[in-house]
């Protein structure tokens with residue numbers, strides 16, 4: 001089986017590539033990635049020795065490059081996207097280009113090349129903020145930010161390719177992922193890496209916004225199931241069991257690193273900051289999916305990973321690691 005993974009040098013895409021290389025020894029995986037600011041060559045270097053791994057540097061907005069990469073592939077797992085809400089507020093255009101036009105290019109190439117499965121990776125943010133209950137796959141889309149709106153647009157275009165052309169599309173919408181190799185601009189790695197360095201932790205608004213957290217490996221096992229057992233034209237939520245307000249996660253990080261709670265600083269809220277996301281994942285559970293990790297254990301693993309891999313995130317932050325903080329890691 002030949003599988004093309006777009007965005008495989010990013011956070012979830014690289015974890016998924018690792019998961020697939022380990023599980024399917026006879027699959028040939030090709031990562032197609034533009035290597036934007038969000039990627040790190042270090043993330044995929046470890047795969048290069050594997051004979052089942054190939055890398056193509058390319059942009060999903062470049063249709064010719066996309067066609068060349070898609071030819072001969074059996075399945076596509078499409079992660080590549082602009083993924084940070086704050087950036088979509090300060091510069092929305094790249095989100096429309098990559099997430100909408102780029103996804104269209106992927107679908108069109110998949111159709112022309114007769115790809116047998118197209119797994120489109122989406123997000124719980126397309127449902128918008130929900131006051132109570134949990135979002136189900138059939139709920140209306142009510143996205144808020146240019147990021148979530150661009151993802152919702154891509155979802156609808158992907159479904160149109162199933163309905164109109166019969167392209168075997170499946171969609172996953174996962175909740176907030178955390179784990180190794182996430183860019184330190186995102187909440188959890190930002191707070192962990194800043195807490196390691198004893199820097200202030202900027203908590204938006206009142207800190208009571210709630211996110212539904214999932215450890216990245218649990219998302220990968222869900223994606224694997226949807227890729228192999230998902231019904232064409234269907235959407236599957238992939239949500240973790242835990243819902244937490246940001247303030248609680250921040251305190252958990254500060255505590256685990258034995259830092260001072262005074263590092264947490266309430267700052268101006270994000271524009272149109274969604275209050276709460278929560279997913280109902282019973283549809284995926286019916287296909288046999290079960291998350292493996294408990295939140296407390298998984299956040300511990302994640303903190304330990306960032307503490308042990310400072311070179312990886314220092315590179316992305318454009319910083320040099322201070323020996324002081326390394327020697328003080330784990331002390332107040």
Ligand code: NAD
Pocket residue numbers: 006007008009010011012013032033034035036037038039040058059060061078079080081082083084098102121122123124151173174175176177178182183
């Ligand atoms: P990420 O920002 O860590 O990685 C994105 C990857 O895509 C990077 O390697 C980047 O270089 C690549 N990329 C960006 N633009 C590209 C382009 N034009 N052409 C080719 N490659 C390009 O993102 P992530 O957090 O791993 O998210 C992956 C996918 O999962 C996205 O589609 C995102 O919307 C979705 N998602 C993420 C989360 C989360 O919590 N991180 C939750 C739900 C859904």
Ligand code: TYD
Pocket residue numbers: 084085086176185186187188190202203204209210211246270
């Ligand atoms: P983020 O990682 O950007 O994911 P998303 O907004 O896509 O869910 O943020 C997670 C939560 O953390 C969100 O409620 C915004 C909040 N947040 C902060 O409080 N401070 C920060 O510096 C960042 C980046 C996020």
